[in-house]
Amino acid sequence: MDTASRLTPARSVSEGVGVSMNHLMRELAPITGAAWEQIDDEARSRLAPNLAARRLVDVSGPHGWDFSSVNLGRVRPLDQTTAGETGEGVRLRLRHVLALAEVRVPFTVSRVELENAERGADDLDLDDLGRAARELALLENRAVFHGWAGADITGLVDSSTHRGLPLGADPTEYPQVAAKAVDTLRNAGIGGPYALAIGPAGYERIVESTEHGGLLVLDHLRRILGGGKVVRSPGLTGALVVSLDEGHFQLHLGQDISVGYSHCDADTAHLYLEESFTFRVVEPDAVVALTE
Missing domain, CATH: 3.30.2400.30 (Major capsid protein gp5 fold)
Structure with missing residues (x-):
């Protein structure tokens, strides 16, 4: 593997491992x-x-x-007494x-x-x-x-400003829960498409389940997410609905x-x-x- 190899950029899964350092x-x-x-x-x-x-x-x-x-683009004031004697009007701030x-x-x-x-x-x-x-x-x-x-x-879970929604264990109810989450995001002015991130056990339940009438739960969820995706997410407890719009x-x-x-x-x-x-x-x- 050549020394220029590295992981792929935003929103993609690893295709390489960097070795140049x-x-x-x-x-x-x-x-x-x-x-x-x-x-x-x-x-x-x-x-x-x-x-x-x-x-x-x-x-x-x-x-x-x-x-x-x-860089977070913010500062906080520093106590002037910690810098020794300073002249009038001097401002001290820490990035x-x-x-x-x-x-x-x-x-x-x-x-x-x-x-x-x-x-x-x-x-x-x-x-x-x-x-x-x-x-x-x-x-x-x-x-x-x-x-x-x-x-x-x-992390994403603790940073959310919205009230959490109960997911439950029945995958045929996941589309209804996801629809409520998407509606919450839209009402907050957050555009899509959206993604449902869910742990491996929940993901397995989704891909193995169909609703009444034979519609796959996975396909129903993708429609609700506005063309987004359902992501199998090791390390996640519960699930998340997130906007895939850039900058968030x-x-x-x-x-x-x-x-x-x-x-x-x-x-x-x-x-x-x-x-x-x-x-x-x-x-x-x-x-x-x-x-x-």
Whole structure:
């Protein structure tokens, strides 16, 4: 995989993994090009179905590993006594920024498997990479959906200004609930199309269900959403109806998801998946939470 490869931009699921940052130390790994290619391909395929939040929000970046914060365009006054003696009329203010969080999830690969790649094996045992990819995707999804207090991220659920709607467990009632949520957004002046994000169990109930008359619940929901989509969303508790119109929600990427090298011992290569990101809700009126 060439050094220009990186995850795809806004509203799309991962199709690549960035490898161009020197701090990833890939050039120090006793791993051949053939093995790196399989590792990168496996990371792409495991991330793609799980990075659900990126299908619902605007994605800015990636801006690079040295990108550390997002300008919020606001200030707060500083206590003048903390700056020592100042002249009359001096104003002291501090800029508000949202710092990016760094996430690293380690995984291992057998050195025997890496050697087999050079022999022509195209089915390496990369199960631990699959686990790491799921963990990282779940963390990013949860930060967007439910927030991450330690990283100063407020998620979609808590930011909504609208009263939550009960979802229930009967998928044939989901279209009625979604219609109420869409009506709430429209009444607030929020245009569509819209999306329904729902956890894996709820999504499975939707795709397996039909209404009276044989209409698929999934098709009915898509019509209600104004041509939008129903998104299987690991890491989401309950569900959300959001506007897909641009400008409401922003996921800022410093380094996009990348594979790095840590060290090797006699039998095992120790690698990791890493990214830096933050998330902000610009328009809290553009989301309605559906509770279980």
